[in-house]
Amino acid sequence: KVPPAAPAAAAATPRRVVVQASTSELLRCLGEFLCRRCYRLKHLSPTDPVLWLRSVDRSLLLQGWQDQGFITPANLVFVYLLCREALRGEDIGSQAELQASFLxxxxxxxSYMGNEISYPLKPFLVESCKEAFWDRCLSIIDLMSPKMLQVNADPHYFTQVFADLKKESGSEEKGRLLIGLDR
Structure with missing residues:
Protein backbone atom coordinates (compact mmCIF):
# COMPACT_ATOMS: atom_id res chain seq x y z
CA LYS A 1 0.00 0.00 0.00
CA VAL A 2 1.36 3.44 -0.96
CA PRO A 3 1.50 6.01 1.88
CA PRO A 4 -0.55 9.17 1.27
CA ALA A 5 1.32 12.13 -0.18
CA ALA A 6 2.24 14.98 2.14
CA PRO A 7 -0.02 18.01 1.87
CA ALA A 8 1.32 20.81 -0.34
CA ALA A 9 1.36 23.24 2.60
CA ALA A 10 3.70 20.98 4.56
CA ALA A 11 6.08 20.73 1.60
CA ALA A 12 6.29 24.54 1.42
CA THR A 13 7.18 24.88 5.11
CA PRO A 14 10.80 26.02 5.49
CA ARG A 15 13.18 23.48 6.93
CA ARG A 16 14.17 24.12 10.53
CA VAL A 17 17.93 24.25 10.99
CA VAL A 18 19.44 23.79 14.43
CA VAL A 19 22.99 24.94 15.07
CA GLN A 20 24.53 24.38 18.48
CA ALA A 21 27.86 25.37 19.94
CA SER A 22 29.20 26.16 23.36
CA THR A 23 30.44 29.62 24.27
CA SER A 24 34.02 28.34 24.50
CA GLU A 25 33.74 26.73 21.05
CA LEU A 26 32.47 29.99 19.52
CA LEU A 27 35.24 31.96 21.25
CA ARG A 28 37.78 29.60 19.70
CA CYS A 29 36.11 29.98 16.28
CA LEU A 30 36.18 33.78 16.59
CA GLY A 31 39.87 33.75 17.53
CA GLU A 32 40.74 31.45 14.64
CA PHE A 33 38.73 33.60 12.23
CA LEU A 34 40.58 36.74 13.30
CA CYS A 35 43.96 35.02 12.91
CA ARG A 36 43.08 33.97 9.36
CA ARG A 37 41.58 37.35 8.52
CA CYS A 38 44.62 39.24 9.84
CA TYR A 39 47.12 37.05 8.02
CA ARG A 40 49.83 39.74 8.14
CA LEU A 41 50.06 39.44 11.94
CA LYS A 42 52.41 36.49 12.22
CA HIS A 43 52.55 36.47 16.03
CA LEU A 44 48.79 36.75 16.63
CA SER A 45 47.39 33.82 18.59
CA PRO A 46 43.71 32.82 18.40
CA THR A 47 43.61 33.30 22.17
CA ASP A 48 44.63 36.99 21.98
CA PRO A 49 41.22 38.36 20.87
CA VAL A 50 39.52 36.04 23.37
CA LEU A 51 41.68 37.47 26.17
CA TRP A 52 40.82 41.04 25.07
CA LEU A 53 37.11 40.19 25.10
CA ARG A 54 37.27 38.45 28.48
CA SER A 55 39.28 41.33 29.94
CA VAL A 56 36.63 43.88 28.92
CA ASP A 57 33.82 41.67 30.23
CA ARG A 58 35.58 41.08 33.56
CA SER A 59 36.37 44.79 33.92
CA LEU A 60 32.73 45.77 33.36
CA LEU A 61 31.54 43.15 35.85
CA LEU A 62 34.05 44.18 38.53
CA GLN A 63 33.27 47.88 38.09
CA GLY A 64 29.54 47.19 38.43
CA TRP A 65 28.62 48.26 34.91
CA GLN A 66 26.85 44.98 34.27
CA ASP A 67 25.20 42.37 36.47
CA GLN A 68 25.94 39.40 34.23
CA GLY A 69 28.58 38.53 31.68
CA PHE A 70 28.13 39.56 28.09
CA ILE A 71 29.89 36.55 26.57
CA THR A 72 27.08 34.31 25.31
CA PRO A 73 26.66 32.46 22.01
CA ALA A 74 24.14 35.01 20.68
CA ASN A 75 26.39 37.95 21.54
CA LEU A 76 29.43 36.23 20.00
CA VAL A 77 27.46 35.77 16.78
CA PHE A 78 26.84 39.53 16.78
CA VAL A 79 30.52 40.31 17.46
CA TYR A 80 31.51 37.95 14.64
CA LEU A 81 29.07 39.63 12.24
CA LEU A 82 30.64 43.03 12.94
CA CYS A 83 34.22 41.74 12.73
CA ARG A 84 33.57 39.76 9.55
CA GLU A 85 32.25 42.78 7.71
CA ALA A 86 34.27 45.61 9.28
CA LEU A 87 37.77 44.19 9.76
CA ARG A 88 39.89 43.87 6.62
CA GLY A 89 43.11 41.91 7.06
CA GLU A 90 44.96 43.90 4.43
CA ASP A 91 44.23 47.11 6.35
CA ILE A 92 45.50 45.86 9.71
CA GLY A 93 49.26 46.09 10.03
CA SER A 94 49.83 45.49 13.73
CA GLN A 95 48.35 43.69 16.68
CA ALA A 96 47.64 47.08 18.29
CA GLU A 97 45.58 48.10 15.23
CA LEU A 98 43.65 44.84 15.39
CA GLN A 99 43.01 45.24 19.11
CA ALA A 100 41.72 48.80 18.61
CA SER A 101 39.46 47.72 15.74
CA PHE A 102 38.26 44.58 17.50
CA LEU A 103 37.44 46.50 20.69
CA SER A 111 25.97 48.94 23.08
CA TYR A 112 23.55 47.12 20.80
CA MET A 113 23.16 43.76 22.53
CA GLY A 114 24.15 44.41 26.14
CA ASN A 115 21.76 44.64 29.07
CA GLU A 116 22.82 48.12 30.13
CA ILE A 117 21.78 51.49 28.70
CA SER A 118 25.37 52.62 28.29
CA TYR A 119 28.91 51.42 28.89
CA PRO A 120 32.09 53.29 29.81
CA LEU A 121 34.53 53.85 27.00
CA LYS A 122 37.72 53.11 28.94
CA PRO A 123 37.71 49.26 28.79
CA PHE A 124 37.29 49.44 25.01
CA LEU A 125 39.90 52.10 24.35
CA VAL A 126 43.54 51.09 23.84
CA GLU A 127 44.73 54.17 21.99
CA SER A 128 45.13 57.77 23.08
CA CYS A 129 43.00 59.22 20.27
CA LYS A 130 39.30 58.96 21.09
CA GLU A 131 38.47 60.59 17.77
CA ALA A 132 39.88 57.59 15.86
CA PHE A 133 37.70 55.29 18.00
CA TRP A 134 34.54 57.31 17.29
CA ASP A 135 35.38 57.52 13.57
CA ARG A 136 35.63 53.71 13.47
CA CYS A 137 32.33 53.43 15.36
CA LEU A 138 30.53 55.66 12.88
CA SER A 139 32.09 53.88 9.92
CA ILE A 140 30.99 50.47 11.21
CA ILE A 141 27.48 51.74 12.02
CA ASP A 142 27.16 53.21 8.51
CA LEU A 143 28.32 49.93 6.99
CA MET A 144 26.50 47.51 9.27
CA SER A 145 23.29 49.08 10.53
CA PRO A 146 20.95 47.07 8.26
CA LYS A 147 22.68 43.78 9.10
CA MET A 148 22.74 44.64 12.82
CA LEU A 149 18.97 44.97 12.69
CA GLN A 150 18.53 41.91 10.47
CA VAL A 151 20.49 39.55 12.71
CA ASN A 152 18.07 40.33 15.56
CA ALA A 153 14.89 40.39 13.48
CA ASP A 154 15.43 37.43 11.13
CA PRO A 155 16.00 34.04 12.79
CA HIS A 156 17.15 32.51 9.49
CA TYR A 157 19.82 35.17 9.05
CA PHE A 158 20.94 34.75 12.66
CA THR A 159 21.18 30.98 12.14
CA GLN A 160 23.24 31.49 8.97
CA VAL A 161 25.69 33.84 10.72
CA PHE A 162 25.87 31.40 13.67
CA ALA A 163 26.66 28.53 11.28
CA ASP A 164 29.26 30.69 9.51
CA LEU A 165 30.98 31.41 12.83
CA LYS A 166 30.95 27.75 13.78
CA LYS A 167 32.56 26.88 10.43
CA GLU A 168 35.46 29.22 11.25
CA SER A 169 36.98 26.50 13.41
CA GLY A 170 40.09 25.26 11.67
CA SER A 171 39.85 21.81 13.26
CA GLU A 172 39.09 20.02 9.99
CA GLU A 173 41.99 21.84 8.31
CA LYS A 174 44.31 20.83 11.16
CA GLY A 175 43.19 17.22 10.78
CA ARG A 176 44.13 17.20 7.11
CA LEU A 177 47.43 18.91 7.87
CA LEU A 178 48.32 16.37 10.56
CA ILE A 179 47.54 13.48 8.23
CA GLY A 180 49.86 15.01 5.65
CA LEU A 181 52.64 15.38 8.21
CA ASP A 182 52.35 11.77 9.35
CA ARG A 183 53.28 10.41 5.93
Whole structure:
Protein backbone atom coordinates (compact mmCIF):
# COMPACT_ATOMS: atom_id res chain seq x y z
CA LYS A 1 0.00 0.00 0.00
CA VAL A 2 1.36 3.44 -0.96
CA PRO A 3 1.50 6.01 1.88
CA PRO A 4 -0.55 9.17 1.27
CA ALA A 5 1.32 12.13 -0.18
CA ALA A 6 2.24 14.98 2.14
CA PRO A 7 -0.02 18.01 1.87
CA ALA A 8 1.32 20.81 -0.34
CA ALA A 9 1.36 23.24 2.60
CA ALA A 10 3.70 20.98 4.56
CA ALA A 11 6.08 20.73 1.60
CA ALA A 12 6.29 24.54 1.42
CA THR A 13 7.18 24.88 5.11
CA PRO A 14 10.80 26.02 5.49
CA ARG A 15 13.18 23.48 6.93
CA ARG A 16 14.17 24.12 10.53
CA VAL A 17 17.93 24.25 10.99
CA VAL A 18 19.44 23.79 14.43
CA VAL A 19 22.99 24.94 15.07
CA GLN A 20 24.53 24.38 18.48
CA ALA A 21 27.86 25.37 19.94
CA SER A 22 29.20 26.16 23.36
CA THR A 23 30.44 29.62 24.27
CA SER A 24 34.02 28.34 24.50
CA GLU A 25 33.74 26.73 21.05
CA LEU A 26 32.47 29.99 19.52
CA LEU A 27 35.24 31.96 21.25
CA ARG A 28 37.78 29.60 19.70
CA CYS A 29 36.11 29.98 16.28
CA LEU A 30 36.18 33.78 16.59
CA GLY A 31 39.87 33.75 17.53
CA GLU A 32 40.74 31.45 14.64
CA PHE A 33 38.73 33.60 12.23
CA LEU A 34 40.58 36.74 13.30
CA CYS A 35 43.96 35.02 12.91
CA ARG A 36 43.08 33.97 9.36
CA ARG A 37 41.58 37.35 8.52
CA CYS A 38 44.62 39.24 9.84
CA TYR A 39 47.12 37.05 8.02
CA ARG A 40 49.83 39.74 8.14
CA LEU A 41 50.06 39.44 11.94
CA LYS A 42 52.41 36.49 12.22
CA HIS A 43 52.55 36.47 16.03
CA LEU A 44 48.79 36.75 16.63
CA SER A 45 47.39 33.82 18.59
CA PRO A 46 43.71 32.82 18.40
CA THR A 47 43.61 33.30 22.17
CA ASP A 48 44.63 36.99 21.98
CA PRO A 49 41.22 38.36 20.87
CA VAL A 50 39.52 36.04 23.37
CA LEU A 51 41.68 37.47 26.17
CA TRP A 52 40.82 41.04 25.07
CA LEU A 53 37.11 40.19 25.10
CA ARG A 54 37.27 38.45 28.48
CA SER A 55 39.28 41.33 29.94
CA VAL A 56 36.63 43.88 28.92
CA ASP A 57 33.82 41.67 30.23
CA ARG A 58 35.58 41.08 33.56
CA SER A 59 36.37 44.79 33.92
CA LEU A 60 32.73 45.77 33.36
CA LEU A 61 31.54 43.15 35.85
CA LEU A 62 34.05 44.18 38.53
CA GLN A 63 33.27 47.88 38.09
CA GLY A 64 29.54 47.19 38.43
CA TRP A 65 28.62 48.26 34.91
CA GLN A 66 26.85 44.98 34.27
CA ASP A 67 25.20 42.37 36.47
CA GLN A 68 25.94 39.40 34.23
CA GLY A 69 28.58 38.53 31.68
CA PHE A 70 28.13 39.56 28.09
CA ILE A 71 29.89 36.55 26.57
CA THR A 72 27.08 34.31 25.31
CA PRO A 73 26.66 32.46 22.01
CA ALA A 74 24.14 35.01 20.68
CA ASN A 75 26.39 37.95 21.54
CA LEU A 76 29.43 36.23 20.00
CA VAL A 77 27.46 35.77 16.78
CA PHE A 78 26.84 39.53 16.78
CA VAL A 79 30.52 40.31 17.46
CA TYR A 80 31.51 37.95 14.64
CA LEU A 81 29.07 39.63 12.24
CA LEU A 82 30.64 43.03 12.94
CA CYS A 83 34.22 41.74 12.73
CA ARG A 84 33.57 39.76 9.55
CA GLU A 85 32.25 42.78 7.71
CA ALA A 86 34.27 45.61 9.28
CA LEU A 87 37.77 44.19 9.76
CA ARG A 88 39.89 43.87 6.62
CA GLY A 89 43.11 41.91 7.06
CA GLU A 90 44.96 43.90 4.43
CA ASP A 91 44.23 47.11 6.35
CA ILE A 92 45.50 45.86 9.71
CA GLY A 93 49.26 46.09 10.03
CA SER A 94 49.83 45.49 13.73
CA GLN A 95 48.35 43.69 16.68
CA ALA A 96 47.64 47.08 18.29
CA GLU A 97 45.58 48.10 15.23
CA LEU A 98 43.65 44.84 15.39
CA GLN A 99 43.01 45.24 19.11
CA ALA A 100 41.72 48.80 18.61
CA SER A 101 39.46 47.72 15.74
CA PHE A 102 38.26 44.58 17.50
CA LEU A 103 37.44 46.50 20.69
CA UNK A 104 35.50 49.01 18.59
CA UNK A 105 33.38 46.16 17.22
CA UNK A 106 33.04 44.86 20.76
CA UNK A 107 31.91 48.27 22.05
CA UNK A 108 29.21 48.40 19.37
CA UNK A 109 28.12 44.86 20.23
CA UNK A 110 27.85 45.75 23.93
CA SER A 111 25.97 48.94 23.08
CA TYR A 112 23.55 47.12 20.80
CA MET A 113 23.16 43.76 22.53
CA GLY A 114 24.15 44.41 26.14
CA ASN A 115 21.76 44.64 29.07
CA GLU A 116 22.82 48.12 30.13
CA ILE A 117 21.78 51.49 28.70
CA SER A 118 25.37 52.62 28.29
CA TYR A 119 28.91 51.42 28.89
CA PRO A 120 32.09 53.29 29.81
CA LEU A 121 34.53 53.85 27.00
CA LYS A 122 37.72 53.11 28.94
CA PRO A 123 37.71 49.26 28.79
CA PHE A 124 37.29 49.44 25.01
CA LEU A 125 39.90 52.10 24.35
CA VAL A 126 43.54 51.09 23.84
CA GLU A 127 44.73 54.17 21.99
CA SER A 128 45.13 57.77 23.08
CA CYS A 129 43.00 59.22 20.27
CA LYS A 130 39.30 58.96 21.09
CA GLU A 131 38.47 60.59 17.77
CA ALA A 132 39.88 57.59 15.86
CA PHE A 133 37.70 55.29 18.00
CA TRP A 134 34.54 57.31 17.29
CA ASP A 135 35.38 57.52 13.57
CA ARG A 136 35.63 53.71 13.47
CA CYS A 137 32.33 53.43 15.36
CA LEU A 138 30.53 55.66 12.88
CA SER A 139 32.09 53.88 9.92
CA ILE A 140 30.99 50.47 11.21
CA ILE A 141 27.48 51.74 12.02
CA ASP A 142 27.16 53.21 8.51
CA LEU A 143 28.32 49.93 6.99
CA MET A 144 26.50 47.51 9.27
CA SER A 145 23.29 49.08 10.53
CA PRO A 146 20.95 47.07 8.26
CA LYS A 147 22.68 43.78 9.10
CA MET A 148 22.74 44.64 12.82
CA LEU A 149 18.97 44.97 12.69
CA GLN A 150 18.53 41.91 10.47
CA VAL A 151 20.49 39.55 12.71
CA ASN A 152 18.07 40.33 15.56
CA ALA A 153 14.89 40.39 13.48
CA ASP A 154 15.43 37.43 11.13
CA PRO A 155 16.00 34.04 12.79
CA HIS A 156 17.15 32.51 9.49
CA TYR A 157 19.82 35.17 9.05
CA PHE A 158 20.94 34.75 12.66
CA THR A 159 21.18 30.98 12.14
CA GLN A 160 23.24 31.49 8.97
CA VAL A 161 25.69 33.84 10.72
CA PHE A 162 25.87 31.40 13.67
CA ALA A 163 26.66 28.53 11.28
CA ASP A 164 29.26 30.69 9.51
CA LEU A 165 30.98 31.41 12.83
CA LYS A 166 30.95 27.75 13.78
CA LYS A 167 32.56 26.88 10.43
CA GLU A 168 35.46 29.22 11.25
CA SER A 169 36.98 26.50 13.41
CA GLY A 170 40.09 25.26 11.67
CA SER A 171 39.85 21.81 13.26
CA GLU A 172 39.09 20.02 9.99
CA GLU A 173 41.99 21.84 8.31
CA LYS A 174 44.31 20.83 11.16
CA GLY A 175 43.19 17.22 10.78
CA ARG A 176 44.13 17.20 7.11
CA LEU A 177 47.43 18.91 7.87
CA LEU A 178 48.32 16.37 10.56
CA ILE A 179 47.54 13.48 8.23
CA GLY A 180 49.86 15.01 5.65
CA LEU A 181 52.64 15.38 8.21
CA ASP A 182 52.35 11.77 9.35
CA ARG A 183 53.28 10.41 5.93
Missing amino acids: TCLYLAY
